Amino acid sequence: xxxxxxxxxxxxxxxxxxxxxxxxxxxxxxxxxxxxxxxxxxxxxxxxxxxxxxxxxxxxxxxxxxxxxxxxxxxxxxxxxxxxxxxxxxxxxxxxxxxxxxxxxxxxxxxxxxxxxxxxxxxxxxxxxxxxxxxxxxxxxxxxxxxxxxxxxxxxxxxxxxxxxxxxxxxxxxxxxxxxxxxxxxxxxxxxxxxxxxxxxxxxxxxxxxxxxxxxxxxxxxxxxxxxxxxxxxxxxxxxxxxxxxxxxxxxxxxxxxxxxxxxxxxxxxxxxxxxxxxxxxxxxxxxxxxxxxxxxxxxxxxxxxxxxxxxxxxxxxxxxxxxxxxxxxxxxxxxxxxxxxxxxxxxxxxxxxxxxxxxxxxxxxxxxxxxxxxxxxxxxxxxxxxxxxxxxxxxxxxxxxxxxxxxxxxxxxxxxxxxxxxxxxxxxxxxxxxxxxxxxxxxxxxxxxxxxxxxxxxxxxxxxxxxxxxxxxxxxxxxxxxxxxxxxxxxxxxxxxxxxxxxxxxxxxxxxxxxxxxxxxxxxxxxxxxxxxxxxxxxxxxxxxxxxxxxxxxxxxxxxxxxxxxxxxxxxxxxxxxxxxxxxxxxxxxxxx
Numbered sequence: 001x002x003x004x005x006x007x008x009x010x011x012x013x014x015x016x017x018x019x020x021x022x023x024x025x026x027x028x029x030x031x032x033x034x035x036x037x038x039x040x041x042x043x044x045x046x047x048x049x050x051x052x053x054x055x056x057x058x059x060x061x062x063x064x065x066x067x068x069x070x071x072x073x074x075x076x077x078x079x080x081x082x083x084x085x086x087x088x089x090x091x092x093x094x095x096x097x098x099x100x101x102x103x104x105x106x107x108x109x110x111x112x113x114x115x116x117x118x119x120x121x122x123x124x125x126x127x128x129x130x131x132x133x134x135x136x137x138x139x140x141x142x143x144x145x146x147x148x149x150x151x152x153x154x155x156x157x158x159x160x161x162x163x164x165x166x167x168x169x170x171x172x173x174x175x176x177x178x179x180x181x182x183x184x185x186x187x188x189x190x191x192x193x194x195x196x197x198x199x200x201x202x203x204x205x206x207x208x209x210x211x212x213x214x215x216x217x218x219x220x221x222x223x224x225x226x227x228x229x230x231x232x233x234x235x236x237x238x239x240x241x242x243x244x245x246x247x248x249x250x251x252x253x254x255x256x257x258x259x260x261x262x263x264x265x266x267x268x269x270x271x272x273x274x275x276x277x278x279x280x281x282x283x284x285x286x287x288x289x290x291x292x293x294x295x296x297x298x299x300x301x302x303x304x305x306x307x308x309x310x311x312x313x314x315x316x317x318x319x320x321x322x323x324x325x326x327x328x329x330x331x332x333x334x335x336x337x338x339x340x341x342x343x344x345x346x347x348x349x350x351x352x353x354x355x356x357x358x359x360x361x362x363x364x365x366x367x368x369x370x371x372x373x374x375x376x377x378x379x380x381x382x383x384x385x386x387x388x389x390x391x392x393x394x395x396x397x398x399x400x401x402x403x404x405x406x407x408x409x410x411x412x413x414x415x416x417x418x419x420x421x422x423x424x425x426x427x428x429x430x431x432x433x434x435x436x437x438x439x440x441x442x443x444x445x446x447x448x449x450x451x452x453x454x455x456x457x458x459x460x461x462x463x464x465x466x467x468x469x470x471x472x473x474x475x476x477x478x479x480x481x482x483x484x485x486x487x488x489x490x491x492x493x494x495x496x497x498x499x500x501x502x503x504x505x506x507x508x509x510x511x512x513x514x515x516x517x518x519x520x521x522x523x524x525x526x527x528x529x530x531x532x533x534x535x536x537x538x539x540x541x542x543x544x545x546x547x548x549x550x551x552x553x554x555x556x557x558x559x560x561x562x563x564x565x566x567x568x569x570x571x572x573x574x575x576x577x578x579x580x581x582x583x584x585x586x587x588x589x590x591x592x593x594x
Contacts, residue, residue, distance in 0.1 A: 018322050022102040026095045033091035034150050036084050041154030043081045045162045048293035092147050096139045103135040103321060110324060115331040116396040117356070125208030129200065130324065138317035146311075159297040166290040167282050170269050174294055177265030199247065200320075202240045209233055215480075262298040269294055331398050337415035340422055342503055344406050345372050347393070347534065351402035354388060354557075362388050364557040365402070372503075375535040377545035379576065380554040386538045389554065390506045393536070394423045424502035426526070428509040430493035432481030437466065438473035440481070440492055444500035452499055459528040460495035461521050462488075487518030494525045505529060507537040519544075542580050551576060 023030055111131050119127075156178075163171035213220065213229060220229055273290065276282045282290075347370045354363040363385050370376050378386040391397055392404060395411060404411050411419055424444070432440050441456060442448055448456075453473070457463050465488060469475045481489045497505065507526060523544060539545045546565040553561035553568070553576045561568055561576050568576040 019099070019318065022099045023095075025102075026098045029091050030095045033088050033095055033147065036088040036091070037147055037150035038154045040081055040084045040088060041151040041156075042158040043077050044155040044296050045158035045293065046077045048159065048162050048289050048296060088147055088151075092144065096144070100135050100139040103138065104132060106325060107131045107135060107321065110327075113329050113332070115329060115398075116391070117330065120356075123204070123208045124211040125204035125206065128207045128211075129204040130320065133203070134317040134321050138314050138321055140314075156297055159293045162293040163290055163297070166286040166293070167273070167276060169276065169281075170273055170290055170294075173268050173272065174265055174297070177261060177268070178297070180261055199240075199243045202236065202243055205236050206233075206240065209236060265298065266291075266294060331395050331416070333415050334413060338409060338413050338418075340406065340414040340418040342422055344422075344503060344534070346370065346405075346407060347504070348405045348408075349389070349402070350405065352392070352399050352404060353401045354385075354392065354397065354399050356397075362557050363399075366554075366557065366559050368552060368559060368562070370534060370536075372534055373532065374549040375530060375537060375547075377548035377551045378536065378538045378554055379542060379545070379551060379579065380560075384554045385557045386554050387508055390425075390508055390536045390538065393504070393506065394420050394425065422502050423504045423506060424497035424500045424529075425506045425508065426490070426493050426497050426529070430489055432477060432484070432489055432492060434477070434479045436471075436474045436476055437462075437469075437492055440477070441473070441495045441499055444496040444498070448499050456495040456499040459498050460491045460525045462491045462495055462525075465491070485518070487522055490518075490522045491525055494522070494529055498529050503533060505533045505535045507535065507539075509538050509540055542576075542583055553579075 108131065111127070160171065160175065163174055209229075209232065220226060269291065273282070273287050277284060277287055349366055349368040352363055352366045353361060355361050366385075366389070368376075368389075378389060380386055388397075392399055393411070395416060398412065406414070433443070438453065441453060444456075445452070454463075457466060457473070466472050466475075477483050477492075481492065484492065507530075519541075537545060537548065545551060548565070550562060550564055551568055552559055553574075555575060561571065561574055568574055569580065571577060
């Protein structure tokens with residue numbers, strides 16, 4: 001009953017039906033793996049059972065016709081058992097790998113549906129551990145130990161039968177002691193739950209540290225942060241070490257305690273068994289066979305704490321996995337969403353309110369209407385809400401109240417796929433994937449023709465640069481495009497956006513991180529991208545957006561001014577005018593100093 005209660009507390013029965021869809025495709029091999037464990041465990045009794053006639057005939061009666069077949073039989077049965085163990089291990093590994101891959105595949109698909117806010121609140125280590133490592137822990141620990149438990153269950157059944165065959169009195173003592181040994185198992189989960197949670201966080205932290213050292217190696221070198229990062233890593237290692245020790249303190253008492261209980265059982269069996277031999281109730285063969293079976297039964301029990309610990313981690317990981325898979329993304333399609341057409345006439349922000357943190361507003365009742373083909377420039381002080389506005393259009397985030405409409409239809413009524421297919425975004429720091437220039441451009445349109453690709457690189461002013469490369473468009477650019485300059489990366493991103501041919505374009509400070517020469521080329525490329533498109537542009541340099549259809553000045557989440565460059569410059573004490581004159585003054589001073 002204690003074992004059943006322990007399994008229930010581990011939510012085994014709840015998790016079983018959740019795992020079935022992953023087990024179903026491989027159920028036959030999984031079943032074979034488990035069935036093979038039955039003879040593997042049952043064959044443990046052969047040695048103990050064979051010792052009775054051998055002891056009685058050879059050691060006691062000194063029979064000249066010794067049963068020679070018994071040693072050979074033991075070797076034969078042991079060989080069969082070894083072969084079955086190999087087959088069981090192979091099948092378990094195969095099944096475990098398939099189930100693990102199924103879990104990882106679904107976890108990865110789930111990861112791609114999660115909103116930007118999910119990634120804002122987590123570091124890379126958390127993501128890797130939760131969406132990758134948890135699946136390994138869940139399947140490896142569970143299947144390996146399930147096989148072990150199956151073997152030991154049938155080994156125990158067969159050995160208990162041997163015990164009762166030799167002496168029902170001694171068998172009752174042995175079973176009673178076995179029950180006492182398992183009594184503390186039910187309390188194990190409660191003792192380690194909090195340590196498991198902390199261990200997951202610590203293991204994720206060490207992955208994050210490696211990722212940060214990889215991505216930030218230049219910063220670490222330039223700021224002489226080696227000692228700082230070493231100390232930080234040392235602290236993480238100490239934390240993990242302390243958690244491992246705490247886990248040992250909370251779990252490893254089980255094995256030594258079982259050693260003591262088992263030794264009591266063996267001592268009681270020897271003591272009472274001696275009495276039974278002396279009173280001729282059992283033979284010496286019975287006794288030797290019984291003690292052998294008892295030791296074979298008790299030996300794995302003494303180390304069961306380690307197996308239970310691994311199973312606890314497996315169940316814990318399964319729970320965490322299905323918590324993620326069961327979670328409902330904040331940003332998702334409505335039932336029967338509308339498919340957005342490529343053509344549109346107007347985009348409207350109506351009393352839009354938004355906040356990243358509850359009760360800390362970023363946008364306050366913002367209203368703005370943009371017609372097809374217009375270029376709207378968003379300017380204002382840093383932190384005023386410009387990037388937030390453009391992030392709401394492709395639904396990186398959802399608004400708190402109000403509405404954003406395209407042709408009178410709330411963007412939340414459109415399917416996410418069709419909405420985002422009609423929007424091209426060029427960021428300040430565009431993410432390029434490891435691979436070639438061609439592969440990164442084709443992300444905008446996978447089935448693009450060679451003519452479309454060549455047109456895109458020409459419009460992005462990338463053709464001259466590509467012509468200088470030995471492998472041309474098939475040149476490897478490294479992780480995150482590390483082998484390209486800032487301007488080259490931006491032009492690849494513009495080519496990617498150009499080939500997508502979306503009617504709505506968002507330019508989020510696309511040139512602010514570039515030098516003057518690179519900026520001039522990228523501005524030309526952006527000019528080509530903006531043709532016949534509805535454009536939202538955020539620009540740090542106001543001189544680059546003077547030709548915008550209208551300029552919206554955003555301050556503290558409010559739209560404070562709206563108009564063309566000339567109109568805004570006519571406003572006395574206007575915020576745009578002040579920003580423009582300040583930048584112009586700095587430019588003049590820089591020119592004089594130069």
